[in-house]
Amino acid sequence: xxxxxxxxxxxxxxxxxxxxxxxxxxxxxxxxxxxxxxxxxxxxxxxxxxxxxxxxxxxxxxxxxxxxxxxxxxxxxxxxxxxxxxxxxxxxxxxxxxxxxxxxxxxxxxxxxxxxxxxxxxxxxxxxxxxxxxxxxxxxxxxxxxxxxxxxxxxxxxxxxxxxxxxxxxxxxxxxxxxxxxxxxxxxxxxxxxxxxxxxxxxxxxxxxxxxxxxxxxxxxxxxxxxxxxxxxxxxxxxxxxxxxxxxxxxxxxxxxxxxxxxxxxxxxxxxxxxxxxxxxxxxxxxxxxxxxxxxxxxxxxxxxxxxxxxxxxxxxxxxxxxxxxxxxxxxxxxxxxxxxxxxxxxxxxxxxxxxxxxxxxxxxxxxxxxxxxxxxxxxxxxxxxxxxxxxxxxxxxxxxxxxxxxxxxxxxxxxxxxxxxxxxxxxxxxxxxxxxxxxxxxxxxxxxxxxxxxxxxxxxxxxxxxxxxxxxxxxxxxxxxxxxxxxxxxxxxxxxxxxxxxxxxxxxxxxxxxxxxxxxxxxxxxxxxxxxxxxxxxxxxxxxxxxxxxxxxxxxxxxxxxxxxxxxxxxxxxxxxxxxxxxxxxxxxxxxxxxxxxxxxxxxxxxxxxxxxxxxxxxxxxxxxxxxxxxxxxxxxxxxxxxxxxxxxxxxxxxxxxxxxxxxxxxxxxxxxx
Amino acid sequence: xxxxxxxxxxxxxxxxxxxxxxxxxxxxxxxxxxxxxxxxxxxxxxxxxxxxxxxxxxxxxxxxxxxxxxxxxxxxxxxxxxxxxxxxxxxxxxxxxxxxxxxxxxxxxxxxxxxxxxxxxxxxxxxxxxxxxxxxxxxxxxxxxxxxxxxxxxxxxxxxxxxxxxxxxxxxxxxxxxxxxxxxxxxxxxxxxxxxxxxxxxxxxxxxxxxxxxxxxxxx
Numbered sequence: 001x002x003x004x005x006x007x008x009x010x011x012x013x014x015x016x017x018x019x020x021x022x023x024x025x026x027x028x029x030x031x032x033x034x035x036x037x038x039x040x041x042x043x044x045x046x047x048x049x050x051x052x053x054x055x056x057x058x059x060x061x062x063x064x065x066x067x068x069x070x071x072x073x074x075x076x077x078x079x080x081x082x083x084x085x086x087x088x089x090x091x092x093x094x095x096x097x098x099x100x101x102x103x104x105x106x107x108x109x110x111x112x113x114x115x116x117x118x119x120x121x122x123x124x125x126x127x128x129x130x131x132x133x134x135x136x137x138x139x140x141x142x143x144x145x146x147x148x149x150x151x152x153x154x155x156x157x158x159x160x161x162x163x164x165x166x167x168x169x170x171x172x173x174x175x176x177x178x179x180x181x182x183x184x185x186x187x188x189x190x191x192x193x194x195x196x197x198x199x200x201x202x203x204x205x206x207x208x209x210x211x212x213x214x215x216x217x218x219x220x221x222x223x224x225x226x227x228x229x230x231x232x233x234x235x236x237x238x239x240x241x242x243x244x245x246x247x248x249x250x251x252x253x254x255x256x257x258x259x260x261x262x263x264x265x266x267x268x269x270x271x272x273x274x275x276x277x278x279x280x281x282x283x284x285x286x287x288x289x290x291x292x293x294x295x296x297x298x299x300x301x302x303x304x305x306x307x308x309x310x311x312x313x314x315x316x317x318x319x320x321x322x323x324x325x326x327x328x329x330x331x332x333x334x335x336x337x338x339x340x341x342x343x344x345x346x347x348x349x350x351x352x353x354x355x356x357x358x359x360x361x362x363x364x365x366x367x368x369x370x371x372x373x374x375x376x377x378x379x380x381x382x383x384x385x386x387x388x389x390x391x392x393x394x395x396x397x398x399x400x401x402x403x404x405x406x407x408x409x410x411x412x413x414x415x416x417x418x419x420x421x422x423x424x425x426x427x428x429x430x431x432x433x434x435x436x437x438x439x440x441x442x443x444x445x446x447x448x449x450x451x452x453x454x455x456x457x458x459x460x461x462x463x464x465x466x467x468x469x470x471x472x473x474x475x476x477x478x479x480x481x482x483x484x485x486x487x488x489x490x491x492x493x494x495x496x497x498x499x500x501x502x503x504x505x506x507x508x509x510x511x512x513x514x515x516x517x518x519x520x521x522x523x524x525x526x527x528x529x530x531x532x533x534x535x536x537x538x539x540x541x542x543x544x545x546x547x548x549x550x551x552x553x554x555x556x557x558x559x560x561x562x563x564x565x566x567x568x569x570x571x572x573x574x575x576x577x578x579x580x581x582x583x584x585x586x587x588x589x590x591x592x593x594x595x596x597x598x599x600x601x602x603x604x605x606x607x608x609x610x611x612x613x614x615x616x617x618x619x620x621x622x623x624x625x626x627x628x629x630x631x632x633x634x635x636x637x638x639x640x641x642x643x644x645x646x647x648x649x650x651x652x653x654x655x656x657x658x659x660x661x662x663x664x665x666x667x668x669x670x671x672x673x674x675x
Numbered sequence: 676x677x678x679x680x681x682x683x684x685x686x687x688x689x690x691x692x693x694x695x696x697x698x699x700x701x702x703x704x705x706x707x708x709x710x711x712x713x714x715x716x717x718x719x720x721x722x723x724x725x726x727x728x729x730x731x732x733x734x735x736x737x738x739x740x741x742x743x744x745x746x747x748x749x750x751x752x753x754x755x756x757x758x759x760x761x762x763x764x765x766x767x768x769x770x771x772x773x774x775x776x777x778x779x780x781x782x783x784x785x786x787x788x789x790x791x792x793x794x795x796x797x798x799x800x801x802x803x804x805x806x807x808x809x810x811x812x813x814x815x816x817x818x819x820x821x822x823x824x825x826x827x828x829x830x831x832x833x834x835x836x837x838x839x840x841x842x843x844x845x846x847x848x849x850x851x852x853x854x855x856x857x858x859x860x861x862x863x864x865x866x867x868x869x870x871x872x873x874x875x876x877x878x879x880x881x882x883x884x885x886x887x888x889x890x891x892x893x894x895x
Contacts, residue, residue: 233780234776239771241770339853339854340850342854348850352846362838362839363839366838370831380816381816382819383818383819387821388822520778522778593782610778
């Protein structure tokens with residue numbers, strides 16, 4: 001099976017090249033046989049990549065250490081789930097994994113679009129084929145998972161211990177799914193540009209894929225934050241590391257697209273802009289991959305200093321050049337009869353939203369790349385770390401939060417004074433009430449105050465929408481409250497799913513603001529000694545050292561500290577933090593020691609204990625932190641993901657009335673009806 | 676027929692095998708410096724590394740020493756020292772600040788060394804800004820967690836806001852133009868119904884013509 005997998009990988013390269021060639025030729029010559037051959041080639045490519053993936057999984061699970069990838073990323077005593085997940089734990093495997101998802105998504109996209117967009121589809125298939133070809137070539141020639149060692153070691157090195165975490169097993173595949181899904185809208189955009197069919201037809205095909213990408217990026221980023229928080233031990237979940245930024249960039253432009261697409265559907269505006277956003281989202285996903293895998297910018301993430309980066313740089317340059325030429329030569333086809341009645345209208349609010357989302361995307365990209373620019377211009381190395389990103393992005397983020405409340409409620413075309421009053425008086429009062437309450441309680445941090453005030457305002461707008469809608473249903477249909485609420489959401493999934501996503505954003509901002517009140521304590525404790533501190537909520541905590549212990553677990557040596565923990569005099573339990581040295585099945589150390597953080601989490605705050613070192617025999621050096629509202633980050637991410645699922649749910653497409661943006665206001669906004 | 680297909684299959688197989696061998700050789704000859712591919716199958720990566728996630732440079736610490744200030748007592752509190760450490764980046768390659776790294780990564784030898792230097796400077800009577808300046812003097816600007824707000828760095832600091840302002844300005848111009856166009860269209864509809872307009876249908880003659888063209892398929 002391993003040999004079949006290896007050969008399949010190479011045949012898949014040939015098949016992807018065939019798919020691209022005949023699809024483009026079929027599109028150009030309008031030959032149905034070539035177009036059909038291209039489609040079948042795409043399906044075959046998927047089958048071959050699947051075989052290649054099964055081959056690698058077989059090698060991993062059967063511990064075939066003759067393969068360098070298997071020997072470098074797994075060992076005999078590793079839990080089975082991590083052996084399985086090692087498929088995407090290293091450079092070469094993750095490239096094959098990417099090709100696998102991409103060929104699967106491409107097959108799905110082409111299958112579900114059969115019979116529609118006939119003129120465009122060969123170009124879509126060809127574009128998908130070319131991207132798959134690139135990943136397969138990179139996997140074959142840049143970092144091949146089937147590369148063999150000149151000898152067969154008795155055991156492998158094992159997976160990096162810090163990657164042996166459930167979050168890490170799920171987080172990268174989710175991000176890959178999100179990155180890869182950006183390829184489908186990109187391919188449709190290229191198809192639309194080449195065939196000059198730049199009406200709303202291509203948008204109909206890509207909206208769901210854009211949502212799929214957004215959903216997986218949201219889940220992937222949230223899981224990544226969770227992994228960083230529980231595994232790395234530095235006490236936060238977001239460090240503005242280049243690789244984190246790389247995942248955030250396509251999320252930002254993808255979110256902008258999901259908003260601006262509504263304006264094109266409803267008003268026929270922003271044709272050029274939507275093409276630019278779709279293309280930019282894909283290119284940013286590739287740029288992110290380049291940053292992750294080239295080592296061009298210093299990052300805590302692995303894959304550093306890899307030759308694979310050159311492949312991505314080359315692909316990125318070609319893709320930017322090709323799409324720029326395509327867009328520039330089609331500018332006239334993208335003209336749309338645009339009119340606007342008022343600056344205070346929903347379409348204007350969505351444009352402000354796009355401005356801010358793209359502004360944040362630009363500032364994140366700028367901050368990530370500025371060290372390189374500085375070195376070029378001045379020859380001086382500098383660091384652009386969290387103080388820069390926070391200073392720049394917090395004001396922009398807060399403005400975006402305010403728009404999250406305004407955008408969905410303001411009227412299309414022109415908001416009247418009565419509309420504004422009807423929609424915003426109660427939410428504005430709620431926001432002010434939250435501010436007054438927090439000021440009275442003694443909160444003085446300006447950003448946190450603004451954040452919670454806006455959070456109160458936005459949450460009230462969302463609750464108000466649910467209350468109004470449910471009341472209307474109850475009045476019209478006489479339904480019970482839970483049924484009215486459920487049907488309100490079920491029959492207007494796009495709108496109310498969107499509100500749920502916005503609610504998740506509010507919860508996230510509340511969590512981010514909470515970190516302004518984080519407290520860190522640098523503590524040294526001998527056995528029996530205690531440390532007392534007051535947390536940001538005013539609770540008195542006491543930690544009593546039970547001493548340091550050393551013991552062996554299944555595949556590691558452990559150095560652990562136990563802290564008997566009390567809050568306001570009441571015993572919570574024993575909090576432990578560990579240093580671990582992993583060993584292979586013969587007892588040899590694998591990798592370097594790693595930290596296991598002790599976390600006591602509640603809705604109000606996390607108590608976070610890190611064993612930073614041990615001096616002498618038993619004196620432990622610890623960092624004990626109180627991190628407010630961290631759980632709200634995971635809840636916020638979860639709420640956003642649920643909102644995304646509601647919006648994506650297929651049944652919403654079949655419902656006729658009241659589904660948000662079905663009614664067109666512009667002559668060429670036929671998308672809604674076309675669906 | 677079967678002999679022919681067999682030979683073709685054999686040829687394909689041979690070609691694929693040849694390509695695979697060549698590529699494998701190529702990949703091995705190329706030599707890899709990737710974090711996951713350089714690793715030897717067993718044992719820690721190398722002696723210099725202390726982290727599993729990035730190439731740690733344990734020798735990155737430089738000595739930052741100044742003679743004690745005569746007659747000046749230490750006046751930087753522990754809390755202020757922590758704030759200073761949060762403005763300085765550990766040089767081991769972790770991207771964390773000195774305080775966070777030294778209280779997180781027990782494998783790092785760089786942040787504890789930087790911490791010791793900071794403590795000695797504090798004991799020598801130096802203030803927070805003087806300590807930061809001393810570190811910049813030894814390590815260069817890269818030791819700061821964020822660029823200084825001077826010189827070329829100002830471009831870095833202002834560009835994001837500049838971009839949003841320019842984008843906002845362009846958007847405002849576009850919105851004004853679209854609004855003027857909208858107002859003209861509305862005025863046109865109100866004063867003189869264009870020829871060809873259908874009573875009761877809220878559409879201009881131009882819009883109706885486009886609908887008619889679309890129905891006839893003129894644009895195909």
